[in-house]
Amino acid sequence: MSLVIPQGYKPVLTPEEMEKAIKRVKLYFQEELSEALSLERVTAPLFVLSGTGINDNLNGVEHPVSFKISAMGGVSAEIVHSLAKWKRMKLGAYHIEPGKGLYTDMNAIRADEEELDNLHSVYVDQWDWERTITEADRNLDFLKSIVKKIYGALRETEAAVCQTYPQIKPILPEDIHFIHTEDLLAEYPNLSPRERENKAAEKYGAVFIIGIGGELADGKIHDGRSPDYDDWSTPTKDGYKGLNGDIILWNPVLKSAFEISSMGIRVDKKALLTQLKIRNCEDRLELLFHKSLMEDKIPLSIGGGIGQSRLCMFLLRCAHIGEVQSCIWPEKMIQECAENNIILK
Numbered sequence: 001m002s003l004v005i006p007q008g009y010k011p012v013l014t015p016e017e018m019e020k021a022i023k024r025v026k027l028y029f030q031e032e033l034s035e036a037l038s039l040e041r042v043t044a045p046l047f048v049l050s051g052t053g054i055n056d057n058l059n060g061v062e063h064p065v066s067f068k069i070s071a072m073g074g075v076s077a078e079i080v081h082s083l084a085k086w087k088r089m090k091l092g093a094y095h096i097e098p099g100k101g102l103y104t105d106m107n108a109i110r111a112d113e114e115e116l117d118n119l120h121s122v123y124v125d126q127w128d129w130e131r132t133i134t135e136a137d138r139n140l141d142f143l144k145s146i147v148k149k150i151y152g153a154l155r156e157t158e159a160a161v162c163q164t165y166p167q168i169k170p171i172l173p174e175d176i177h178f179i180h181t182e183d184l185l186a187e188y189p190n191l192s193p194r195e196r197e198n199k200a201a202e203k204y205g206a207v208f209i210i211g212i213g214g215e216l217a218d219g220k221i222h223d224g225r226s227p228d229y230d231d232w233s234t235p236t237k238d239g240y241k242g243l244n245g246d247i248i249l250w251n252p253v254l255k256s257a258f259e260i261s262s263m264g265i266r267v268d269k270k271a272l273l274t275q276l277k278i279r280n281c282e283d284r285l286e287l288l289f290h291k292s293l294m295e296d297k298i299p300l301s302i303g304g305g306i307g308q309s310r311l312c313m314f315l316l317r318c319a320h321i322g323e324v325q326s327c328i329w330p331e332k333m334i335q336e337c338a339e340n341n342i343i344l345k
Contacts (some may be wrong), residue, residue: 003117003333004254005340009319012167015343018316021165022324025312028160030103030127030279032153033306037101037146039129043088044083044104050076053287053332056084065109079109082305084229085289087130088266092298101131106305112293118254118320119310121327126310130303138265138300140210141234143243144178146302147208150247150261151176154311161315171252177204180240181211181222193222196259200249201257211242212262213275227275228284229303234271253319260311263304269294320344 013021019111033039047067048054055064055077055078064078080086090102106128113122117212133142155172177200184196191199213225213232223246225232244264251258267275267344272293276282284290292298311327312318320337322329322344329344337344 002115003336004256005318005336006253006319008225008257009253010341011323012317012344013165017165018323021147021161021316022312023165025157025161025315026308029153029157029306029311032156033150035102035127036149036153037131038099038127039101039102039103039131042094042102042104044106044128045080045086046107047077047079048086049203050078051287053228053284053289054085054089055080056229060313063112065111080106081108081110082106082124082126083128084208084226084303084305087128087303088229088298088301089289089292091130091132092292096299097134098132098134098137098299101129101301101303103127103129105308111336116333119258119313121321121325121329123325123327125288125308125325126305127308128303128305130301132299133265133302135268135300137302138234138243138268139229140238140243143210143245143265143302143342144206144208147176147178147245147247147263150263150306151206151208154247154260157311158315168315171205171229172249173205176206176208176247178208180238180242181209182216182240184209184222185216185218197248197257197259201248205250207248209246209248211240212245214241227267227279227281228272228290229266230262231267231275232264233274233278249314251314253317258310258314259307260314261300261304261306265302266300267293268300269296300331 066078068074069153106126108124113120158172159172162168188196232242232244234243235241246259247261249258309321312324313321320342326345334344
């Protein structure tokens with residue numbers, strides 16, 4: 001999306017109130033999330049060694065910010081894109097049993113972000129979480145049960161925000177709606193994936209879109225996903241494929257769909273081999289992460305990321321992520337926003 005300036009926009013909080021509110025939202029939500037999913041907080045790296053396969057490949061085309069470490073003989077390291085694989089390895093290292101997991105603060109730089117706008121910046125901050133599961137948990141019903149728990153934490157946090165700041169009114173519906181990308185395609189065959197998301201989000205208020213990464217009936221994918229963390233190829237009992245998805249809310253300030261989380265059941269050995277073959281990157285099987293998975297050194301898991309600044313932006317009814325996040329923006333954008341009561345940090 002390009003920059004959107006909501007007509008007549010005015011922040012609902014003063015700058016001083018905003019800083020306090022950001023802190024409250026982050027503290028409250030992570031406690032709710034931790035309790036809902038039985039997660040313990042751990043510390044996380046800002047960078048990992050290159051050539052290990054541990055970093056998140058996102059859509060497979062983004063390049064991580066990298067540098068050499070002189071004290072280690074010039075070995076290369078790279079800023080994380082996310083901790084999708086690192087978390088899963090830690091589940092094994094910490095011997096975390098099924099039904100429990102971990103979460104952490106993830107900070108990343110995505111220098112290849114195609115467009116800076118209301119939702120996208122080169123800095124990403126999110127809660128990355130991962131939970132050990134059993135083979136019996138690798139199904140759509142279990143995925144939905146976890147989504148409902150996360151959504152419950154979102155609604156509890158919204159209620160707390162509205163109680164503290166009465167000028168903010170609750171808008172999240174009681175339940176989140178589930179829909180598969182194939183169903184969206186069938187309902188809106190002439191629309192783009194983003195336009196379909198807008199329709200679904202506006203209609204339901206909160207939606208979990210299932211099956212992102214695999215080829216749909218029209219031969220295209222709804223959105224890109226790396227082949228080696230989320231499982232987007234395993235068939236489900238409804239005849240579709242995919243054990244992953246996105247939590248998307250309707251944003252009344254921007255009047256558009258608003259992705260708050262990407263998550264899913266992670267690949268097992270079969271799904272990993274299938275998806276690497278589809279994407280023509282079977283050479284990754286020689287990397288540390290992939291070898292560990294194939295050798296059963298990494299447990300089965302479910303996990304995802306939940307945007308911290310995005311959550312604050314949504315709950316505090318902001319028009320731009322730069323109102324809750326300090327980052328670098330084009331000078332023209334800073335000026336245009338300032339002229340419309342949107343003050344970027």
